[in-house]
Amino acid sequence: MSQQDQIEQWIQEIIKIDEAKLTDKQIKIIQAAVEVFAEKGYAASSTSEIAQKAGVAEGTIFRHYKTKKDLLLSIVSPMMSRLIAPFVWNDFKEVLESDYPTIEEFLYALAVNRLNFARKHLKLIKILLQEIPFQPLLQEEFKKHIGNKVFHRFAEIVEHFKSKGQIIEMPAPSLLRFSASAMIGLFISRFVIFPDQPWDEDKEIRDTIQLILNGISAKP
Amino acid sequence: MSQQDQIEQWIQEIIKIDEAKLTDKQIKIIQAAVEVFAEKGYAASSTSEIAQKAGVAEGTIFRHYKTKKDLLLSIVSPMMSRLIAPFVWNDFKEVLESDYPTIEEFLYALAVNRLNFARKHLKLIKILLQEIPFQPLLQEEFKKHIGNKVFHRFAEIVEHFKSKGQIIEMPAPSLLRFSASAMIGLFISRFVIFPDQPWDEDKEIRDTIQLILNGISAKP
Amino acid sequence: MSQQDQIEQWIQEIIKIDEAKLTDKQIKIIQAAVEVFAEKGYAASSTSEIAQKAGVAEGTIFRHYKTKKDLLLSIVSPMMSRLIAPFVWNDFKEVLESDYPTIEEFLYALAVNRLNFARKHLKLIKILLQEIPFQPLLQEEFKKHIGNKVFHRFAEIVEHFKSKGQIIEMPAPSLLRFSASAMIGLFISRFVIFPDQPWDEDKEIRDTIQLILNGISAKP
Amino acid sequence: MSQQDQIEQWIQEIIKIDEAKLTDKQIKIIQAAVEVFAEKGYAASSTSEIAQKAGVAEGTIFRHYKTKKDLLLSIVSPMMSRLIAPFVWNDFKEVLESDYPTIEEFLYALAVNRLNFARKHLKLIKILLQEIPFQPLLQEEFKKHIGNKVFHRFAEIVEHFKSKGQIIEMPAPSLLRFSASAMIGLFISRFVIFPDQPWDEDKEIRDTIQLILNGISAKP
DNA sequence: TATGAATGAGAGTTCATTCAT
DNA sequence: TATGAATGAACTCTCATTCAT
Numbered sequence: 037m038s039q040q041d042q043i044e045q046w047i048q049e050i051i052k053i054d055e056a057k058l059t060d061k062q063i064k065i066i067q068a069a070v071e072v073f074a075e076k077g078y079a080a081s082s083t084s085e086i087a088q089k090a091g092v093a094e095g096t097i098f099r100h101y102k103t104k105k106d107l108l109l110s111i112v113s114p115m116m117s118r119l120i121a122p123f124v125w126n127d128f129k130e131v132l133e134s135d136y137p138t139i140e141e142f143l144y145a146l147a148v149n150r151l152n153f154a155r156k157h158l159k160l161i162k163i164l165l166q167e168i169p170f171q172p173l174l175q176e177e178f179k180k181h182i183g184n185k186v187f188h189r190f191a192e193i194v195e196h197f198k199s200k201g202q203i204i205e206m207p208a209p210s211l212l213r214f215s216a217s218a219m220i221g222l223f224i225s226r227f228v229i230f231p232d233q234p235w236d237e238d239k240e241i242r243d244t245i246q247l248i249l250n251g252i253s254a255k256p
Numbered sequence: 257m258s259q260q261d262q263i264e265q266w267i268q269e270i271i272k273i274d275e276a277k278l279t280d281k282q283i284k285i286i287q288a289a290v291e292v293f294a295e296k297g298y299a300a301s302s303t304s305e306i307a308q309k310a311g312v313a314e315g316t317i318f319r320h321y322k323t324k325k326d327l328l329l330s331i332v333s334p335m336m337s338r339l340i341a342p343f344v345w346n347d348f349k350e351v352l353e354s355d356y357p358t359i360e361e362f363l364y365a366l367a368v369n370r371l372n373f374a375r376k377h378l379k380l381i382k383i384l385l386q387e388i389p390f391q392p393l394l395q396e397e398f399k400k401h402i403g404n405k406v407f408h409r410f411a412e413i414v415e416h417f418k419s420k421g422q423i424i425e426m427p428a429p430s431l432l433r434f435s436a437s438a439m440i441g442l443f444i445s446r447f448v449i450f451p452d453q454p455w456d457e458d459k460e461i462r463d464t465i466q467l468i469l470n471g472i473s474a475k476p
Numbered sequence: 477m478s479q480q481d482q483i484e485q486w487i488q489e490i491i492k493i494d495e496a497k498l499t500d501k502q503i504k505i506i507q508a509a510v511e512v513f514a515e516k517g518y519a520a521s522s523t524s525e526i527a528q529k530a531g532v533a534e535g536t537i538f539r540h541y542k543t544k545k546d547l548l549l550s551i552v553s554p555m556m557s558r559l560i561a562p563f564v565w566n567d568f569k570e571v572l573e574s575d576y577p578t579i580e581e582f583l584y585a586l587a588v589n590r591l592n593f594a595r596k597h598l599k600l601i602k603i604l605l606q607e608i609p610f611q612p613l614l615q616e617e618f619k620k621h622i623g624n625k626v627f628h629r630f631a632e633i634v635e636h637f638k639s640k641g642q643i644i645e646m647p648a649p650s651l652l653r654f655s656a657s658a659m660i661g662l663f664i665s666r667f668v669i670f671p672d673q674p675w676d677e678d679k680e681i682r683d684t685i686q687l688i689l690n691g692i693s694a695k696p
Numbered sequence: 697m698s699q700q701d702q703i704e705q706w707i708q709e710i711i712k713i714d715e716a717k718l719t720d721k722q723i724k725i726i727q728a729a730v731e732v733f734a735e736k737g738y739a740a741s742s743t744s745e746i747a748q749k750a751g752v753a754e755g756t757i758f759r760h761y762k763t764k765k766d767l768l769l770s771i772v773s774p775m776m777s778r779l780i781a782p783f784v785w786n787d788f789k790e791v792l793e794s795d796y797p798t799i800e801e802f803l804y805a806l807a808v809n810r811l812n813f814a815r816k817h818l819k820l821i822k823i824l825l826q827e828i829p830f831q832p833l834l835q836e837e838f839k840k841h842i843g844n845k846v847f848h849r850f851a852e853i854v855e856h857f858k859s860k861g862q863i864i865e866m867p868a869p870s871l872l873r874f875s876a877s878a879m880i881g882l883f884i885s886r887f888v889i890f891p892d893q894p895w896d897e898d899k900e901i902r903d904t905i906q907l908i909l910n911g912i913s914a915k916p
Numbered sequence: 917t918a919t920g921a922a923t924g925a926g927a928g929t930t931c932a933t934t935c936a937t
Numbered sequence: 938t939a940t941g942a943a944t945g946a947a948c949t950c951t952c953a954t955t956c957a958t
Binding site: 522523524534535537538543544 | 952
Binding site: 516517519520602606609610644646647650651653654656657658660661662665668680683684687688690691692693695 | 736737738739740822826829830864866867870871873874876877878880881882885888900903904907908910911912913915
């Protein structure tokens with residue numbers, strides 16, 4: 037089992053996706069909704085178009101989802117936790133220290149994993165990002181997940197390396213923001229802005245990691 | 257005249273905003289539209305709400321703007337060039353070399369300028385970013401401005417410093433993306449994600465610039 | 477056996493309610509339907525709410541009743557005959573003359589009986605009255621029962637007393653309408669308009685009867 | 697000027713109907729709505745049918761009335777005060793004593809006036825009565841108007857005659873209920889139950905008044 | 917017999933747009 | 938130029954009814 041597969045497996049255990057309970061029609065509705073929401077935006081999408089694309093009657097949508105917003109949220113809300121799943125690992129630090137020879141290798145594995153995840157769920161993530169500003173419920177979840185979980189985990193790690201004198205003297209939030217921005221910037225360039233360009237993903241990931249590490253490493 | 261004022265003046269000359277021609281009602285319509293679009297998103301906003309907020313009749317909007325989309329674009333489209341105005345300077349390089357003692361100082365002046373600009377036009381920029389995915393016209397403009405102008409200008413500068421051995425050996429697009437991501441990440445954190453936190457903007461800007469420069473500087 | 481019980485027994489014999497044939501689920505459906513129809517009105521009630529309240533599946537209702545209207549009518553239609561049952565007695569006159577010392581006593585017994593009946597089936601009677609204007613079938617039944625049976629019976633009695641010089645000289649329909657209005661007015665006040673006030677029912681009934689008899693009695 | 701005209705004039709002054717402000721289309725909408733609501737009941741009526749009957753677009757209805765219920769209430773609610781207008785006269789007692797030779801004559805004038813009013817607004821009154829049970833707002837208005845105004849006025853008059861020994865010793869509410877029931881019973885018979893029968897309205901009114909007065913007069 | 921998912925017609929309502937004033 | 942009443946298509950959502958299980 038490769039390291040990537042291993043990471044993926046851990047994630048699956050964490051989030052326990054129970055798509056099993058969905059009926060055939062529900063899956064078709066969700067697929068159609070993702071398609072249409074991603075293309076036109078939530079507000080500009082019509083339930084009739086979703087129904088048509090899903091091959092069901094419009095009423096069927098409302099049998100499974102009380103309102104159109106309900107449909108959106110039940111699609112998009114679980115995405116948030118899946119998106120940041122690897123960062124809320126309980127044994128994150130152990131994995132980092134034991135399973136990977138260098139921090140570069142660890143970050144590379146993580147980045148590849150998330151990049152593949154993003155590639156797989158591109159449209160859903162688009163919808164999520166588009167709708168966060170307008171859906172208070174999503175904002176709450178965002179704060180809960182990112183703010184409380186991911187942030188504290190990262191702060192821990194940063195302090196760990198800082199205390200060893202390996203990281204530049206700077207507030208943890210700034211370092212986290214910087215690192216995350218660089219990675220997210222890569223993702224957005226790759227998938228949103230220039231999806232049709234030829235990309236040497238591997239090299240771009242490695243370069244970005246190097247730039248980040250250069251940036252935050254303490255100078256001798 | 258301070259350096260900031262000087263930059264601002266140059267920008268004004270470049271973009272030549274002709275708000276002078278707008279009637280009183282038009283200005284009210286635009287202000288109301290920005291307000292409503294930013295709050296609810298373009299698709300979920302109604303022209304009647306805009307009219308009401310602007311204190312004009314519904315018909316008046318359509319006297320000045322053929323369609324709702326027309327209203328959106330005439331608000332948002334000019335923003336793109338204003339947003340990237342300083343980066344398309346003709347005498348960018350001269351300014352950089354002659355007016356500022358170090359590159360840090362130059363980047364700092366630039367960042368402060370854009371941060372203040374973003375603060376002033378926050379809602380408009382929000383709308384712009386929200387609607388780019390759905391408005392082909394905006395996408396074209398984005399590519400035209402960013403792709404052709406900003407990118408080439410930066411590539412020039414990067415090559416200049418590379419040839420002097422001061423910048424790490426890496427493709428210019430990657431370096432640009434990395435630098436821009438770090439700065440934009442700061443802006444989004446400041447204005448979108450944590451607008452209500454207390455911010456030491458100056459320090460955050462200087463830190464971010466330091467991290468970027470650390471990242472891209474050639475190691476001795 | 478009290479006179480009230482005796483009257484009740486006669487009524488039961490007349491109308492022969494065959495609720496025995498109803499299954500458990502049917503009874504629950506009817507109860508739920510009465511509840512919901514009375515609360516929201518027939519047209520504003522949904523079969524799904526009835527099904528939910530009855531604890532059965534939506535389809536089950538339509539297994540027993542072809543349509544929603546069918547459900548309404550099979551609930552409400554038998555009520556009409558039950559409501560006017562005592563007035564269509566075959567031996568009405570004999571009872572009146574033999575079993576009760578005075579006409580006041582007879583009317584009092586009758587009123588108490590109907591009042592208790594109305595109290596017991598309040599919601600059903602509400603539905604019946606609400607729906608008569610919109611259900612031609614109910615209108616027919618109303619005319620058949622009231623018009624043909626009750627009216628002729630009363631006309632007979634009135635003529636009987638008129639011929640004895642005990643009742644004022646006035647057309648029987650007017651006298652019937654007057655008497656019925658006074659009693660029905662009492663019922664509606666009691667149950668519909670002021671159901672929550674404290675009522676001395678006995679006294680109100682006796683007063684109303686006295687007023688009616690005062691009104692229709694021939695003056696010496 | 698006849699006594700009837702005089703009464704009508706007083707009423708007009710009291711209720712101050714300002715139908716003048718209604719546009720042509722609004723009047724058509726109201727007329728159509730009254731027609732359809734009366735025929736099918738509020739809940740079973742569709743706005744599209746009303747629009748069609750009024751000869752306007754469906755959207756036009758919602759420009760003037762926020763919701764379907766709004767349409768109902770703005771039609772029906774003003775009816776309540778108009779319906780009971782003559783009974784809330786400030787100088788009711790003076791009129792009764794000065795302008796009419798006998799109380800019979802006064803009641804007769806009043807009854808004729810209300811009968812003509814009911815005839816003119818038959819459908820509206822039907823709708824009002826049908827919807828009172830389901831519209832809390834109407835119930836409130838009913839209690840406010842009938843309970844507080846009409847009732848107290850009548851109680852006053854009853855006490856006045858009681859003290860002169862002309863009315864039977866009985867609670868005022870019972871006497872009012874009895875009298876109102878007899879009159880309302882006549883109206884309902886006339887307009888709702890047997891609208892198609894030939895009616896000698898004058899005689900029926902006079903008979904009913906006589907029966908009421910017989911009922912409530914103190915016996916020598 | 918009982919279920920409940922599925923239907924699709926039609927409900928009330930919104931809205932960008934038009935046009936007579 | 939500015940208005941706002943009017944439009945009617947399109948929207949989200951409800952509902953009585955059907956039917957495979």
